[in-house]
Amino acid sequence: MQHPNGTVLSTEHVDLVRDGRYLLKDINISIEPGQHWVLLGANGAGKSTLLSLLGATAHPTRGSVYVLGHKLGRVDMRELRMDIGHVNPRHTIGIPITVRNVVITGLTNTTEVMPRWSPTPEQEAHADALIDLLGMSPRSDALWPNLSQGERGRALIARALMVEPRLLLLDEPATGLDLAAREQLLTALDDLRNQNPSLASILVTHHIEEIPSTTTHALLIKDGVVTASGLAENVITTQNISECFSHPIEIERRGGRWNAQSRPRERV
Numbered sequence: 500m501q502h503p504n505g506t507v508l509s510t511e512h513v514d515l516v517r518d519g520r521y522l523l524k525d526i527n528i529s530i531e532p533g534q535h536w537v538l539l540g541a542n543g544a545g546k547s548t549l550l551s552l553l554g555a556t557a558h559p560t561r562g563s564v565y566v567l568g569h570k571l572g573r574v575d576m577r578e579l580r581m582d583i584g585h586v587n588p589r590h591t592i593g594i595p596i597t598v599r600n601v602v603i604t605g606l607t608n609t610t611e612v613m614p615r616w617s618p619t620p621e622q623e624a625h626a627d628a629l630i631d632l633l634g635m636s637p638r639s640d641a642l643w644p645n646l647s648q649g650e651r652g653r654a655l656i657a658r659a660l661m662v663e664p665r666l667l668l669l670d671e672p673a674t675g676l677d678l679a680a681r682e683q684l685l686t687a688l689d690d691l692r693n694q695n696p697s698l699a700s701i702l703v704t705h706h707i708e709e710i711p712s713t714t715t716h717a718l719l720i721k722d723g724v725v726t727a728s729g730l731a732e733n734v735i736t737t738q739n740i741s742e743c744f745s746h747p748i749e750i751e752r753r754g755g756r757w758n759a760q761s762r763p764r765e766r767v
């Protein structure tokens with residue numbers, strides 16, 4: 500394995516081509532422990548495609564991707580994925596299992612608790628601690644089909660954390676949440692990051708209001724090309740966001756969070 504303080508993730512001149520079309524072009528990023536990135540871009544910009552490379556679920560057509568010290572293509576991707584927490588709100592669980600068991604399945608990366616397998620008391624205690632961290636203790640025994648969208652989102656983050664990942668990937672975690680549920684989720688993320696100073700994370704969204712205040716860096720992507728990347732306060736600006744979304748948008752930052760408002764086009 501690699502040095503504990505090493506770069507968590509990096510890409511060098513990465514292209515991803517499908518059916519003769521560039522979905523990603525010349526992507527260069529480097530993510531260190533303790534950094535929390537947001538990936539912003541319009542529909543179809545390439546955010547999920549980039550996340551699938553960074554989460555070791557796809558290979559680049561050209562260039563190199565290093566995840567947790569391993570170069571993709573020279574490592575067992577399945578094993579590598581065990582060290583990455585991946586939160587996908589579209590994760591499907593077809594059977595009625597409890598929140599606690601959903602979280603426990605993070606250890607085996609399965610949709611149900613594996614037959615003839617049971618967690619150790621330490622693993623059970625770890626699951627309970629994560630459920631508590633995400634504010635889900637009162638719903639620990641609730642069945643998955645009976646959970647609200649917001650409760651599911653928080654349960655899935657706890658599930659992703661079971662393997663104590665060094666890298667947490669969040670693909671539009673606030674999708675479908677109402678205002679209160681979104682705010683609870685963002686607070687839970689901020690708490691999680693404060694309690695795990697070496698954790699690195701990447702959050703994908705197209706909503707500026709869904710960026711947690713603990714975000715340190717941002718990457719803007721448009722048509723598969725990075726249009727800006729670096730410290731969040733330098734990247735999430737009126738000019739950069741307007742260019743990335745091809746629309747005049749006014750950006751404001753208040754209390755660590757960002758707001759976006761359409762800016763009327765200037766008359767010519």
Ligand SMILES: Nc1ncnc2c1ncn2[C@@H]1O[C@H](COP(=O)(O)OP(=O)(O)OP(=O)(O)O)[C@@H](O)[C@H]1O
Nearest residue numbers: 517518522540541542543544545546547548549705
């Ligand atoms: N396997 C594939 N083969 C061909 N094209 C693909 C494939 N996967 C994605 N695409 C295309 O690549 C582009 C980027 O898709 P991607 O899902 O990464 O965008 P996104 O930024 O996550 O969009 P959204 O915000 O709508 O979720 C889209 O035009 C999509 O249709």
